[in-house]
Amino acid sequence: MxxxxxxxxxxxxxxxxxxxxxxxxxxxxxxxxxxxxxxxxxxxxxxxxxxxxxxxxxxxxxxxxxxxxxxxxxxxxxxxxxxxxxxxxxxxxxxxxxxxxxxxxxxxxxxxxxxxxxxxxxxxxxxxxxLPETIPDKLASLIEPFTIAANITAFVKPTPQDVALIYGAGPMGLTALQVLKGVYGVKRIIVADRIDERLLMATDSGADVVLNNSQVALAEQLQGEKPTLIIDAACHPSILPEAIALASPAARIGLLGFSADACTITQQSMTSKEISLFTSRLNSKRFPAVIDWMTHGKIxxxxxxxxxxxxxxxxxxxxxxxxxxxxxxxxxxxxx
Structure with missing residues (x-):
């Protein structure tokens, strides 16, 4: 072989x-x-x-x-x-x-x-x-990447009332986007990326707002809107401090990946808003859920x-x- x-x-x-x-x-x-x-x-x-x-x-x-x-x-x-x-x-x-x-x-x-x-x-x-016959062979390998999104969303517990912000419109950000929209029914999802073509894909996958943050800071583009749920699917060390600053009080932040480089945050910035921070690695027996979502057209x-x-x-x-x-x-x- x-x-x-x-x-x-x-x-x-x-x-x-x-x-x-x-x-x-x-x-x-x-x-x-x-x-x-x-x-x-x-x-x-x-x-x-x-x-x-x-x-x-x-x-x-x-x-x-x-x-x-x-x-x-x-x-x-x-x-x-x-x-x-x-x-x-x-x-x-x-x-x-x-x-x-x-x-x-x-x-x-x-x-x-x-x-x-x-x-x-x-x-x-x-x-x-x-797998059921309704899942085509040519798409079946994508069950695994959607389990990554399933894992982090199980931690952050999205609701339809959330204002969600996703950093990164690469494969992981887009899977998270589809799960937030198609499975949890989040009504407002903002996606930030530095590549316009990726932002077009995010729009196609259900993003309500797409923002290119290569030149203009997200804080300026959000115009005071405070996300209640943030998923970092880009994981550059600069993102977490910014996400904490942008987040609503009582928000949840999920890290969908990791960097070996250090980032600096203060306890005060998180505790003053009582922000919950979740990390996620791989998936914890999420295959049945994703198979069900795919079978029923939720993603x-x-x-x-x-x-x-x-x-x-x-x-x-x-x-x-x-x-x-x-x-x-x-x-x-x-x-x-």
Whole structure:
């Protein structure tokens, strides 16, 4: 089988590998589509602190179960599945309180163990979620990125009355936007970005107001309007202090990502408004919710897809994803 391997930072190859065999409690998935995430690019360039090399990358993928391991029912053969990349121990403190995404022994498929930019992958059977026929193959790999939005929104608890501000109209910001609008019914959503083409995509995904903050500060453009809910999907260190300053008293702020660079905030700026700050990593068993949302048309993943490439052109696809934010949003690889 062919697999996309990052041999070491900066070295991407398509490698011929032996067909994997599912172990105890595993299924083998014949992969049909996989989508590119910024973390895949970071692993390629050596900027992901969690990655181990060599590594088959890819944590957003979909396929069909073609073989089952010991203790897995053969009735699962032929199931169309999306794969949750979060592999947890099930018994540590985070797992015991329903937070397997920060398991003390966490492994992420495509980061700590081999992933889905491959013709086949073996994964824990419990991580392979069967999909209804109403979810098309070509969009099924996008279930995983929407689970990221599902995770942060579960923390910040949006309501229709919120005035929401989203920093960043990249893939993560747009998934959060669609979930706020389509699932929670938030009536007023403002999206800020520095790229006009991304703001057009935000409008298409349901934003009520789009603001380019490359030249004019958001505070000036908001004209005193105070967001009650802010999601930072850009995560530059300068954003959190600004978000706190802009936020309404009693607002909630969610961080959808992370930077290793320091940012400076004061306790007074948060406590004086009693602002709640939430962080989110990966997803905590959110696949069933997103599958339901997609099945019932509450989210529109097709609006995020700008390009499809065959697996053989993965380097071109990843370069486009990294270098061209004006025309590129989600890029999907086809294994067929």
């Amino acid at each position: 062919k697999s996309v391997v990052i041999k070491k930072p900066g070295e991407l190859v398509i490698e011929e590998r032996a067909l994997p065999e599912p172990g105890l409690g595993e299924v083998r998935v014949k992969i049909r589509y996989a989508s590119i995430c910024g973390s895949d690019v970071h692993i390629w360039h050596g900027h992901n602190p969690f990655a181990r090399y060599p590594r088959v990358i890819g944590h957003e993928f979909f396929g069909v179960i073609d073989k089952t391991g010991e203790s897995v029912a053969t009735a699962r053969l032929g199931e169309r599945v999306a794969v949750d990349p979060v592999v947890s121990c099930g018994h540590c403190y985070p797992c015991s309180v329903g937070r397997p995404n920060v398991c003390s022994e966490l492994q992420v498929i495509g980061v700590h163990r081999d992933g889905g930019f491959s013709e086949y992958a073996c994964v824990p059977a419990g991580n392979a979620y069967q 529109a993943p097709e609006k995020l897809v700008t390009h499809y490439f065959p697996l053989a052109e993965v380097e071109q696809a990843m370069t486009l994803f990294e270098k061209d934010p004006h025309t590129c949003c989600k890029v999907i690889l086809s294994m067929e």
